[in-house]
Amino acid sequence: MIYLYALIVLSSLGGGLALLLLIADRFLADYGPCEISVNDEEPFVVEGGCTLLEALYEQEIFIPSACGGQGTCGFCKVNVFEGGGPVLPTEMPYLDKSELADNTRLACRIKVKQDVVLRVKPEYLDIQQFRSIVIAAKMVTHDTRHVVLKLADEQEINFVPGQYIQVQVPSSDGITFRAYSISSPPSTKDEVELVIRLIPDGLGSTYLHEVEVGEEVIFTGAYGEFVLEEDVETELICVGGGCGIAPMRSIIRHIGDVSPQRKCKLFFGVRTMEDIMYLEEFEQLADEMSNFEVHYALSDPKHSSPWQGERGYIHESVAKHVNGDGNGNRQAFLCGPPLMIEAVTKVLEEKNVPKDLIFYDEF
Ligand SMILES: Cc1cc2nc3c(=O)[nH]c(=O)nc-3n(C[C@H](O)[C@H](O)[C@H](O)COP(=O)(O)OP(=O)(O)OC[C@H]3O[C@@H](n4cnc5c(N)ncnc54)[C@H](O)[C@@H]3O)c2cc1C
Ligand code: FES
Structure with missing residues (x-):
């Protein structure tokens, strides 16, 4: 028993000392x-x-x-x-x-x-800070908001599809940042569209769900190392989960702008019908782009019985619709939760898509 008391006293002393050092370093160190x-x-x-x-x-x-x-x-x-x-x-x-x-x-x-x-x-020395005004915002699912930011001061942003910005988020400790993928195409240089899923008690996502039309948002950008292969002969495989649809929307709208005949497959995985977003927009693009395929799959169909489309995890959809012959150039871009990225990467490798042509952003 005496050892236990000694241990408790020593740990409390150690903890107290560490706290004192922290406070001294924060407030007294010059x-x-x-x-x-x-x-x-x-x-x-x-x-x-x-x-x-x-x-x-x-x-x-x-x-x-x-x-x-x-x-x-x-x-x-x-x-x-x-x-x-x-x-x-x-x-x-x-x-x-x-x-x-x-x-x-x-x-x-x-x-x-x-x-x-x-x-x-x-x-990094070319990355700029931008002042913008929210000019439109709407919920696209029960927990996801589409926000359009118009750049102020006649600024323009240059980016490549797949890149992201860092939004300045006010917090009790001052200012912090969060990353959000650009969902608009690079041809629109004076506006940036974002797709934000609300994380309960999340600082950045709550801020971007509450910011109102007419209010100012400051951000820096553009960031990200994904480089879209511009050779129109290269088939593109885009796989998104949840908010991972945001950069895919930028990439596909860019392809629609510059090479609408290019082969491109979009896979989007969500749980229920409530989580589906931008399906009509992509189906309309598929009508205009003859080699563009759209595959949405629901992993939890019990809440979504009217759904006529594919069911199951999105990597299963990829396995079904991507051929494995290895012919032709292909580039894949994946965006979503780590488990989805892991499962889809495995499938794509089995389909002979070279590892160095599979790019991903986890979030
Ligand atoms: C390159 C990049 C691009 C991104 N693009 C987008 C985008 O387009 N749209 C988008 O909505 N998000 C995107 N994110 C994620 C975004 O940056 C934030 O991480 C997310 O909005 C959560 O931040 P928050 O400040 O709201 O939550 P925080 O205040 O950081 O976290 C609050 C709590 O929620 C937990 N948490 C954090 N993230 C998640 C999560 N995803 N699921 C469950 N719990 C979580 C934390 O552990 C913490 O406990 C991107 C991230 C990266 C790295
Ligand atoms: S900013 Fe340093 S680890 Fe995220």
């Missing part, structure tokens, strides 16, 4: 001005104590940070050569051996306490 040098450019100065991600943002260097700096997306990778301190255990799950060897770090995990020398991908 690191003074620190110089940040990015890609050999003239250094800029920030007040120490912020994260490297915040320091870069302040300097209008908008690196990918889909989780808003929570350390859960692993997107905010930069190469830190000086001043980053040791790699933290919270960074390890996101860094492989070669990244550890080339000083890759997560910018949101590094606290600026001294001068820092780092390198970011040069294309």
Whole structure:
């Protein structure tokens, strides 16, 4: 018994000490001005104590940070050569051996306490901040909202289909960000359409479900490394689950604009009829685009008896409609929950779609 008391006392003391150190570091530590040098450019100065991600943002260097700096997306990778301190255990799950060897770090995990020398991908320096006004918004299912943002100040956004933006979300700790795929085609440069599924108590999704027509939304972009093969001979296989339909809509509307004869298959998996969105729009596109096929499948048909279409998981639909002969060029883009991505990737590999031509975004 005495050991148990000793253990409780020691743990409480340890916990209390850690808390005190945290408070002291947050409110009392004064690191003074620190110089940040990015890609050999003239250094800029920030007040120490912020994260490297915040320091870069302040300097209008908008690196990918889909989780808003929570350390859960692993997107905010930069190469830190000086001043980053040791790699933290919270960074390890996101860094492989070669990244550890080339000083890759997560910018949101590094606290600026001294001068820092780092390198970011040069294309990040082109990412801009945009001010926009909500010009339309409507629910497209029971939990998903379609929002149209009109860029203010005569700004235009250049992006490729499949890319996403990061919306500034007000929070009690200041401003944070969340990533949302662009659902409109790149030919529309002064507007951005988004498709947002409401996550209960979710900061970003609640904000974008509550923002009203006429209100301002700030975002940065465009982000994302998916590059659509523009060769019209390359057949495109798009597979979306839930809000994963958003980037598919951009890709397919782009193909409708530039090469409507191109072979393209869209697979969209949802649970029930209540979750179906944009089906009429895609069916109309299929009437106009002779080589475009639309396959929707419901995985939980018990609530959806009137549904005449396919039932089952979307990877089963892919297995049914994608041929396995390996002839011709094919590129696949998958977007949705990790389990869907895993199952569809397996099917596509079995159908001889080369692994390096299967691209995906998990969310
Ligand atoms: C590249 C990229 C593109 C994206 N595009 C879209 C898009 O087009 N449309 C869209 O709606 N979302 C998209 N997302 C997801 C989006 O960025 C947010 O993660 C999502 O809106 C939840 O954020 P939140 O602030 O509302 O919830 P948070 O405040 O971050 O989370 C609140 C709680 O919900 C949990 N949670 C978070 N996400 C989920 C989830 N998906 N399911 C269940 N529980 C969850 C969290 O663990 C937490 O407990 C994208 C993500 C990425 C990385
Ligand atoms: S891990 Fe998401 S922003 Fe750093």
